[in-house]
């Protein structure tokens with residue numbers, strides 16, 4: 001992120017203790033800005049500036065940081081010398097993580113930087129005091145790559161000659177939840193979470209993704225779209241971690257998509273059941289105390305896979321939000337962050353009446369709810385330009401002879417390797433389930449059961465719906481499986497990687513993946529939110545049987561090695577969703593490709609045509625809270641406007657490049 005890694009805004013409590021440890025003076029601020037600064041003696045301070053009040057500086061010396069609850073936006077700093085503790089809460093988790101990382105990296109110095117010897121420092125302090133000049137402070141410079149590498153080495157995460165493996169001795173010394181940071185350069189901060197280079201945290205947003213993030217953190221109501229694999233869900237996870245946790249509700253139209261962003265389903269959050277009841281009944285349902293509290297506490301509502309939310313449901317929850325919150329602004333003043341691709345799977349249609357308002361953008365409230373629209377263009381899931389081009393054509397229902405021939409030619413290709421069979425993508429869910437069951441039965445040997453541990457046994461049903469890891473997983477030797485967590489991105493052990501169970505060790509499966517990497521499974525944890533903001537967890541081995549999946553269940557996923565028969569597809573966009581799960585044309589086999597299996601919904605195509613107009617308007621509103629109510633183009637000269645419009649009109653929208 002290019003947001004400043006040395007600045008953090010959150011709620012702050014400061015407690016000073018006396019010599020016997022009793023709490024004396026206390027200060028509490030709902031919002032304060034923390035800055036990392038250095039004085040002219042190069043000593044580091046954290047400067048706390050409460051809203052409309054003078055700043056206060058605390059020296060970062062002999063300080064302990066407790067970061068166990070960092071992912072919930074909380075941390076504690078204990079300043080021993082100053083006998084003071086700083087309690088941070090409601091911090092955007094991603095920003096807090098970067099802030100803490102900057103502290104630890106900077107406090108361990110950089111190899112290249114000339115360090116002051118103690119006597120030189122003493123001399124400088126004496127000279128400074130004699131000069132009578134007030135201390136001047138400057139903001140800390142951003143962390144450099146060299147400083148980061150050094151910090152990783154010191155934390156034992158980067159032994160010489162290796163890029164990711166920690167040395168066993170360093171790993172032993174590591175303490176995860178409590179970090180000690182002192183001015184003593186020999187003290188090694190143990191900070192795997194802060195420094196690890198092999199997870200999604202280390203991937204940077206592209207410039208177009210940054211633009212969306214800036215609009216979201218500036219409080220705009222945003223809709224962003226883009227073809228499959230442009231990093232919409234990846235960006236949503238970054239947006240969620242850049243927002244204060246209090247009042248931020250992450251949802252998605254499907255359980256799988258909700259789990260990918262650590263949220264809940266929109267239906268569970270909304271509290272109006274399936275939304276089939278009359279408006280009056282929906283209002284009654286959402287006025288129940290629990291549901292009403294959830295709506296009142298919500299400040300920012302995030303919805304992934306918006307293409308699968310039906311228009312009537314969207315309109316109902318908008319009215320519910322206004323009524324419960326007693327606020328007539330769209331969605332009762334809640335900031336909306338919506339994302340999805342309407343050219344992928346549409347909402348499941350329930351009746352004829354629904355057909356007129358099938359999509360959210362057809363609802364009467366869509367226009368008034370959205371202030372800014374963005375289209376992500378850069379595809380990250382696939383790197384092969386030929387495949388990206390083919391997918392762009394399929395997305396808009398366009399198949400020419402060349403494309404058809406290329407896709408037909410995949411029917412003969414061998415995509416299996418290392419004992420790993422291709423996953424069959426089925427158009428109907430029940431076909432997928434029965435294939436997995438019968439294939440497992442047909443393997444010789446005994447079945448081994450892996451039972452999930454849920455934080456609340458009474459909520460297992462909700463966990464089943466949202467978490468991909470099953471509550472009961474039966475495996476056998478040679479079972480075809482898929483990995484359900486990003487374990488090590490650099491080694492290809494990523495969510496969606498395909499493998500086969502090769503043996504069991506100490507009761508846990510060892511899986512060999514397509515790239516020949518072996519992974520000894522450990523229990524992993526999935527965390528989802530309940531509708532009321534509570535947390536549910538499931539611990540399970542991160543595997544799922546993978547002989548077959550349904551296309552609907554695969555929306556949002558990236559898959560290795562897939563085979564599909566598209567003869568039974570029944571929805572616009574279904575063939576596109578199936579194909580766009582694959583990373584390359586070499587890892588896909590279509591058994592019976594026919595151009596007739598590919599079509600786009602004409603209403604969606606029409607919507608995307610009009611979308612360009614909105615895209616232009618959005619680009620002309622400068623971001624920032626001050627501009628929240630500005631009209632497009634306000635404050636820009638006529639010639640600048642004309643130039644901007646021209647450049648935007650030339651930009652392809654639903655692009656076929």
Ligand SMILES: Nc1ncnc2c1ncn2[C@@H]1O[C@H](COP(=O)(O)OP(=O)(O)OP(=O)(O)O)[C@@H](O)[C@H]1O
Nearest residue numbers: 203204205206228229230231232233234380381556
């Ligand atoms: N800036 C980035 N740098 C590196 N990898 C990225 C970046 N953005 C996204 N990715 C990777 O691209 C892949 C696809 O991302 P993601 O699943 O978020 O796409 P999506 O737009 O949500 O796709 P879909 O429409 O199919 O749900 C993921 O493996 C993700 O980690």
Ligand SMILES: [Mg+2]
Nearest residue numbers: 232233234556
């Ligand atoms: Mg997605």
